[in-house]
Each structure stands twice: as C-alpha cells, then as structure tokens.
Amino acid sequence: MIKKLMLLGAVSTSLFSFAQKFSFVPSVGYAWRVAETPSGFSKQEKDYIKGLKSGLHFDISAYYHINKVGIGLKFSNYSASSNGMITVNNSQRGTISVPISTTDNITFIGTSIMYSNYSEPTKHKLFVDGSLGIISYTTKTGNVKGTGSSIGLDAGLGYQYALSEHIFIGPKLSMTAGTLTKMKINGTTMELGDAKEGLTRVSLSGVATFHF
Numbered sequence: 001m002i003k004k005l006m007l008l009g010a011v012s013t014s015l016f017s018f019a020q021k022f023s024f025v026p027s028v029g030y031a032w033r034v035a036e037t038p039s040g041f042s043k044q045e046k047d048y049i050k051g052l053k054s055g056l057h058f059d060i061s062a063y064y065h066i067n068k069v070g071i072g073l074k075f076s077n078y079s080a081s082s083n084g085m086i087t088v089n090n091s092q093r094g095t096i097s098v099p100i101s102t103t104d105n106i107t108f109i110g111t112s113i114m115y116s117n118y119s120e121p122t123k124h125k126l127f128v129d130g131s132l133g134i135i136s137y138t139t140k141t142g143n144v145k146g147t148g149s150s151i152g153l154d155a156g157l158g159y160q161y162a163l164s165e166h167i168f169i170g171p172k173l174s175m176t177a178g179t180l181t182k183m184k185i186n187g188t189t190m191e192l193g194d195a196k197e198g199l200t201r202v203s204l205s206g207v208a209t210f211h212f
Contacts, residue, residue, distance in 0.1 A: 021065045022212050023072075023118065027172055029205025031057035031078050035198030044097070048084025052104050055080025057203040059154075059174075061129070063114050070114035074131045074154060076176060078106040078201055102141040106199050108152050108176050109133050118168070118211050125160040125168045125209070135178035137199055146185050148197065152178035158207050165211075172207040176200065 033053040037046060057078050063070030081104070085097040110133015117126055135152025138145070156174030163169060180197040183190055 023063045023065060023070060023114075024060070024210045025063070025207060026058070026060040027205040027207035028056075028058040029172075029203055031055060031176075031201045031203035033078075033198070033201045035200060038195075042087055044085045045087070048082050048086065048100065048102075051082025051084065052080050052102060055104070057201070057205060059108075059205075061112055061114075061131075063112070065114075065116075065118065068115055068117065068119065070112075070116065070118075070129075072112050072114070074108070074110060074112040074129070074133070076108045076154060078104075078176070078203075080104045100141060102139060105138045106135065106176075106201070108135045108154055108178075110152065110154065112154070118209070123162040125162055125170070126158070127160070128155075128157045130155045135176065135199055137180060137183070137197065144186060146183045148180040148183035150178050150180050150199075152176065152199070160207065160209060168209040168211065170207060172205045173203070174205065175202050 031054065037049050037053075041049065055078055057076065059074060059076030061072055061074035063072035081102065083099070083101045086100050087095055087097055108131070110131040112129055112131035114127055114129040131154040133152055133154070134149055136147070136149040138147050140146075154174065154176045156172050158170055158172030160168035160170035177200040179199065181192055183192060183197065
C-alpha cells in the first residue's frame with residue numbers, strides 16, 4: 001500500500017510539473033499598416049485608403065516551455081473597413097465620384113518560439129517571441145474579391161505583471177510582416193509586378209498569459 005501511495009504521489013507530481021509548462025497567450029489591440037500610400041490620389045481617395053490602414057488586431061498563441069524557452073503555434077488576425085468616394089471617368093458624364101466600401105482581413109498562422117522569465121519567482125514578467133508561417137490577405141469591394149498568401153513573419157515583446165501564480169497581464173508591441181507579389185481577383189490570378197501589396201503592420205495590444 002505504501003509503495004502504491006508513493007508511486008501515485010510521484011505520478012501526480014510529474015503530471016503537475018508537466019502541466020506547469022504550458023502557456024496560452026491571447027491578446028487584443030490596434031494595428032497600423034506601414035506600407036506607403038501610392039501617389040496620384042485625390043484627398044478623398046487618400047482618406048478612403050487611410051481608413052484601411054488601421055484596424056483591430058488580435059492573436060492567440062500556445063507554448064510548451066522548456067526552462068525559459070517556449071515552442072508553439074501562433075494565430076493572428078487584422079481587420080479594417082473603409083467607406084469613401086473615388087473619382088472615375090465616364091464617357092457620357094465626364095468625371096464623376098462613386099461611393100465605395102471595402103473590407104480587409106489579414107491572417108497569420110505559424111510556428112512560434114518564445115523566450116521568457118515565466119518560471120522565475122518574480123511578479124514582473126518579460127517575454128520576446130518570433131514566428132514564421134503563412135500570411136493571407138482577403139479584400140472585398142462590392143462584388144470584387146481579392147485573395148493572396150505568402151510567407152510571413154511575426155515578432156513581439158511584452159511586459160506583464162503576475163496577478164497570481166498562473167495569470168499575467170500587460171502590454172505588448174509586435175510587428176507582422178509579409179508582401180504579396182500576386183493575387184486572385186474573383187478567382188483569376190494576377191501578377192502585381194511593381195505594385196506589390198505590403199501587408200506589414202505594427203500593433204499595440206493588451207496581452208494575458210495563462211501559465212499552467
């Protein structure tokens with residue numbers, strides 16, 4: 001009986017130690033796309049494009065920790081929309097302004113590595129992470145839909161305060177990067193040439209870590 005109790009205690013201790021090595025890290029905030037706006041647009045058109053260059057950002061990642069290094073997966077999403085007016089040439093009416101509405105969505109998913117002091121006995125937690133994966137872009141204007149994907153990178157750093165042994169919260173600054181050289185427009189593939197679609201964005205978020 002004593003041996004069985006000792007074995008059960010050893011197994012329980014091992015399982016608890018194993019469980020302590022997992023972290024789930026969601027965050028939500030605001031992001032800004034950094035690609036330059038092409039020249040030659042009117043003020044109305046620039047305002048419309050500006051509305052698509054900032055929007056809601058959220059991500060979630062999960063890690064298995066070996067000492068100070070965590071290995072896992074990350075998913076992030078950026079969404080923005082804008083309404084505006086664009087100028088077009090009409091053969092019968094000359095130059096006219098047309099209302100336009102666009103919704104953009106950028107997602108990233110990839111493998112991630114984190115370096116943190118989560119295992120240290122301090123309430124002040126610091127971490128840096130980096131990810132490599134696929135970045136995808138979807139844009140929809142009226143009945144026109146464009147899609148594309150490419151290799152993407154994500155990196156971030158953050159500070160958190162430990163509310164308890166298992167829950168940390170704080171701010172995070174991150175950057176997600178990628179560039180499209182071609183897109184599908186309503187199913188037809190188009191090479192973008194010099195007019196590449198820059199998907200890089202910088203985000204500022206509130207982040208929580210659940211460390212078990």
